[in-house]
Amino acid sequence: METRILAAMARDGFERVLAIHDRRSRLRAFLGVHDTSVGPALGGIRRWAYLEENQALRDCLRLALAMSRKCCLADVAAGGGKLVLIDAPGVDWERAYAYVGRVVQSLGGLFYTGPDVGTGERELEWVARATEFVTHPGPSGPGRLSDATAEGVFAGIAAALRHVDGEEDWPRRRVVVQGLGAVGLRLARRLVERGVSVVAADVDGGKAEAARRELAIELADPSRELDLSCDVFAPCALGGILHDLTVERLACRIVAGGANNVLVRTEHALRLFERGILYVPDFVINAGALVRGATFHLDGRREPIERIGERIGRTTSELLRRASEAGEAPETVALREADRRITERRREDEPALS
Ligand code: NAI
Numbered sequence: 001m002e003t004r005i006l007a008a009m010a011r012d013g014f015e016r017v018l019a020i021h022d023r024r025s026r027l028r029a030f031l032g033v034h035d036t037s038v039g040p041a042l043g044g045i046r047r048w049a050y051l052e053e054n055q056a057l058r059d060c061l062r063l064a065l066a067m068s069r070k071c072c073l074a075d076v077a078a079g080g081g082k083l084v085l086i087d088a089p090g091v092d093w094e095r096a097y098a099y100v101g102r103v104v105q106s107l108g109g110l111f112y113t114g115p116d117v118g119t120g121e122r123e124l125e126w127v128a129r130a131t132e133f134v135t136h137p138g139p140s141g142p143g144r145l146s147d148a149t150a151e152g153v154f155a156g157i158a159a160a161l162r163h164v165d166g167e168e169d170w171p172r173r174r175v176v177v178q179g180l181g182a183v184g185l186r187l188a189r190r191l192v193e194r195g196v197s198v199v200a201a202d203v204d205g206g207k208a209e210a211a212r213r214e215l216a217i218e219l220a221d222p223s224r225e226l227d228l229s230c231d232v233f234a235p236c237a238l239g240g241i242l243h244d245l246t247v248e249r250l251a252c253r254i255v256a257g258g259a260n261n262v263l264v265r266t267e268h269a270l271r272l273f274e275r276g277i278l279y280v281p282d283f284v285i286n287a288g289a290l291v292r293g294a295t296f297h298l299d300g301r302r303e304p305i306e307r308i309g310e311r312i313g314r315t316t317s318e319l320l321r322r323a324s325e326a327g328e329a330p331e332t333v334a335l336r337e338a339d340r341r342i343t344e345r346r347r348e349d350e351p352a353l354s
Contacts, residue, residue: 003054003061012065013342015041017057020103025095028086030057031103032064033111035071035079035342037349041111042294043067043081045100045127047118050086060084062261063116066283067290069338072345073315074287076294079345081111087118097123101130109133112297114289115145117238135293142296145289146182151305152288153183153258154190155313157232160254160280163320170194174230176201176220176252179237180211183258183286187236188215201225202237226250235259239282247271256280269331281334284316 009017015036020029033041043064050056060082067080083100097119104113104127114135115124121137128134135141157175161168173196177188180202191198192215201222202208208219220228226241226249233252235241239261242250247268255262255277262282263269272279288308295303319337323330 003057005057008061012061013346014061014064017060018103020100022096022099025092025099026088026090027096027099028053028056028088029084029100030060031081031083031111032060033079033081033107034064035068035345036110037079037342037345039076039078039298040109040133041067041079041081042071042076042114042290042297043083043111044114044116045083045085045097045119045123046116047085047087047123049088050084053086056084056086066260068342069335070283070287070290071294072338072341073284073319073334074291074311076287076290077298078112078294081113082116083113085118093123094126097126098130101127101134104133105131107133112293114293135297142293142302144182145292147186148288148292148303148305148308149258149286150183150186150190150288151309152291152312153187153234153236153256153285155309156280156285156316157191157234157254157256159313159316159320160256160278161231163317163324164253164278168194170196173197173232174199175232175234176225176228176230177234177236178202178222178225178241178257179235179259180204180207181236184234184236185211187234187258188217192217199225199228199230228252232256235262240264242268242272244268247275250275250277252277254278254280256285257282258286260286263331266331266335269329273329273331278320279329279331280316280320281331283338284319284330284334285312287315288312 016033018031064080064082112133124137177200198217201220203222229251232254234257236258243264323333
């Protein structure tokens with residue numbers, strides 16, 4: 001499907017989208033800035049082997065918009081942005097990331113960037129050579145952002161369990177974690193500490209085996225974890241895993257995890273609602289890294305991880321309560337609230353007409 005860029009920007013209210021090509025490193029990338037009405041746009045750098053450039057562009061727009069929604073609902077005075085790099089053979093990545101740093105610097109603080117899938121500490125060091133507007137991975141930075149994400153997801157799961165059953169009752173719970181990367185592994189650790197029975201799956205067999213040895217958890221075949229009966233299914237791998245077929249397979253009571261853009265379409269949240277499965281919107285529960293990074297860059301402090309968990313737990317509880325009262329899916333209520341807040345921020349930002 002062809003994306004008509006200006007039409008898509010107008011529909012979703014984007015401020016700018018840059019198409020980036022660097023002849024020397026052979027980098028091809030998109031940078032989306034969705035909203036800077038109350039502060040800079042924030043968004044990590046995703047590197048992925050997209051099959052065609054339209055896919056990369058669509059991902060960039062979706063992820064940047066999700067960041068704006070995340071900022072509003074987490075009460076962070078910033079907007080959303082995203083950098084998406086097309087992974088392909090022959091790219092000189094050290095040069096490419098340094099080039100990305102120069103592009104970010106040229107925006108003069110309009111956009112701050114940081115880690116995402118495919119971009120870790122080594123790549124951020126390369127970016128940081130050319131710009132100050134990046135989450136520095138070293139001791140001068142905000143610390144490991146994925147720890148804050150995992151803590152927020154843990155607190156959001158606790159809020160969802162309290163909402164459904166009135167209590168967490170951890171030792172009687174079974175949670176299936178999809179993906180044992182930075183977020184999933186830490187989440188699994190937090191759950192095991194509470195006595196939860198954790199089953200996990202990762203397409204990287206080495207990571208799965210290392211987690212099993214460390215935490216004594218059960219492993220599932222990475223194509224079957226969706227079918228397992230459990231209290232909570234926690235997607236912590238890539239987005240787009242819940243679609244027409246997979247929403248019917250789920251055998252859990254709650255879906256709550258760290259991955260971005262878990263649903264292929266918003267209607268899948270409605271189908272989960274019909275099926276009586278509580279879906280906690282990803283842009284509410286996975287905002288821990290955003291809160292930690294934003295408070296560091298904008299206020300110059302490191303918000304303690306526990307406080308971030310409490311904050312996300314409170315936001316999640318409040319959303320679930322409001323959705324229940326309205327008899328609507330939490331996704332519907334959260335999207336409406338986020339879009340209302342974005343419009344309000346923009347209205348306040350507009351210069352008064354004399
Ligand atoms: P990561 O790259 O460290 O871990 C992802 C893991 O998922 C890898 O171990 C990978 O092998 C595994 N995986 C990929 N496809 C899979 C599949 N089909 N089934 C099972 N496992 C699979 O990434 P990280 O940082 O843990 O992020 C995970 C998700 O959370 C991503 O969607 C990311 O966008 C989102 N997120 C991460 C934040 C952070 O602070 N790191 C912040 C907000 C969202």
